[in-house]
Amino acid sequence: MDLIANLALGFETALTPTNVLYCFIGVFLGTLVGVLPGIGPTGAIAILLPITFSFEPVTAIIMLAGIYYGAQYGGSTTAILINLPGESSSAVTAIDGYQMAKQGRAGPALATAALGSFFAGTVATMLVAVAAPPLAAMALSFGSAEYFALIVLGLVASVALAHGSIIKALGMILVGLLLGMVGQDIYTGTPRFTFGFFELYSGISFVSVAVGVFGLAEILRNLENEQTRSVLVKKVERLWLSKDDFRRIVMPVLRGTGLGSVLGVLPGGGHVLSSFASYSIEKKISNHQQEFGKGAIEGVAGPESANNAAAQTSFIPLLTLGIPAHPVMALIIGAFIIQGIQPGPGVITSEPALFWGVIASMWIGNVLLVVLNLPLIGLWVKLLLIPYRILFPAIIAFACIGTFSINQNAFDIYAIAVLGIVGYVLVKFDCEPAPLLLGFVLGPLLEEHLRRAMMLSRGDPLIFFERPISAALLAFAALAIILSVMPSIRKKRDEVFVEED
Amino acid sequence: MTLNYSLKNVLAGLIFIGIGTAFAYASLGYEMGRAVRMGPGYFPLVLAGILIFFGAIIFVQALFSGPDEVAISATPWRGLLFLIGALVFFGLTVRGLGLVPSLFLTVFMAAMASQRTGPVGALVMAVAITLLCLGLFVWALGLTLPLFGPWTAF
Incomplete structure (x- = not known):
């Protein structure tokens, strides 16, 4: 069978000592940023992106992917132990996980999170392996009209699934798209919006945008209100589950995995949405409803499985279509481009070792994460006490060196400062930074496909509606907007996200 | 000082309008082309126009939406x-x-x-x-x- 041969190729690639080492470094760093306060996976990957430029492409992607799903594990540790979700998708885990920790059941809570995540990660990785090739094959027949519609759908859906004001998020996408327009026009070579700066001819540095908006703006945000963290549980004991616990988590883990796998493919906060959805389902159908909010183990098992499954399947649109579902995926697209690989449906045939190697590495990474998280939990408990005031100067130092090392150009450093201030001001007014980054990455692609499609159709915009796939995609996009603006759905959506902030 | 409108959204709307206007103004300096063969200014101008439109909606809505639930945070x-x-x-x-x-x-x-x-x-x-x-x-x-x-x- 093809799948087995492909997976064999994948494991052969992923199991080389170098790749295992970098997979380990990736999940280790991921757990670290999940545990540490004030830096999420997006910021961390942005800062570490430049370091990976000297690596082989497959090694670079393996490490960056590891940071992303590793952060999902680390985020649940802080959620359980100190009631502070390290990552937004772990916010629901904090509800019951922290209560369990208070009752002296931190061990079983952590074990549930790790086992649930491992199971979900394994299933979802298989799903990626099975679903990606046919999707990529289908995507190969896409023309510019389809790509244009697909990008529009991706951008719109990422807004509809996120929380907060829809129209402000749409505004942030447009700001991102416009920032993406800076630089030489692809068809005529005219420099646009460069204000005479030669450095801007090739566009605003992608790393500067990511580090500015997700690194610097986030630090400023944290400096508004400096707090010290306190840990409830200094020592975690009894990391195993009782038979009764085990029986109670089986179904939530299975349901969470299924839910997360499906929602993860959707653009935007698929992994965040899936953990919230899983929690509300478990709460509704549980026989122990009164325990929810007071330390129900199902309330940890379901959402943790869901967010990890979603973290894996969110690679599907990236690997098959070259469309990021999430700001982190946008950064990984950036890594592909910098490595000289055009992300998209062609990757699977032109770079099979890379494609299957990354998928296989996800499973290896999940094994490494269980090992890292359960026996080494004491280390993470110590690390999550690192004060933020020591952490952020190190983040600034890494960001400076990393960004400067790409082009050896001080301009990219100034760009961080400017974009950081812009990002900070916008975040202050409750505008989410994630849509801006997605827009920035997809802007040039969107324009290219729009212009090419219009040229092919001789200026007739109906081309987007005459081709069935593109028409369907645009219809979905319109539906997503209409549904999310409708008052009744809006109310539901606010309820789902209400516990996040 | 109590406000009866959302200051955050008023300012967010104004920022969007400002960014949109700046990009629209700059776009006018580039060749527009036509739909069939868009020039370098065409797409940015369209985007900037939509951004200004959204900014205006946010601004107007903010005037009638009542005050912010959480005040704007202090700047460090x-x-x-x-x-x-x-x-x-x-x-x-x-x-x-x-x-x-x-x-x-x-x-x-x-x-x-x-x-x-x-x-x-x-x-x-x-x-x-x-x-x-x-x-x-x-x-x-x-x-x-x-x-x-x-x-x-x-």
């Missing part, structure tokens, strides 16, 4: 000044001073951004983080940046 001016200063300083000096002195002073400044860090603490952090970065970037990753630049030669 000290942090802002030190962090921006640190980044600009690094950009200005990394070539001239070389990585080691430039990074050391950059981290010192960045560390001072926290209200809880005094000059002594910042100094300790600057030493430790500079050493950490040297170990990581130069020794482990083999980054080839000059450690000491021309300005440090006596």
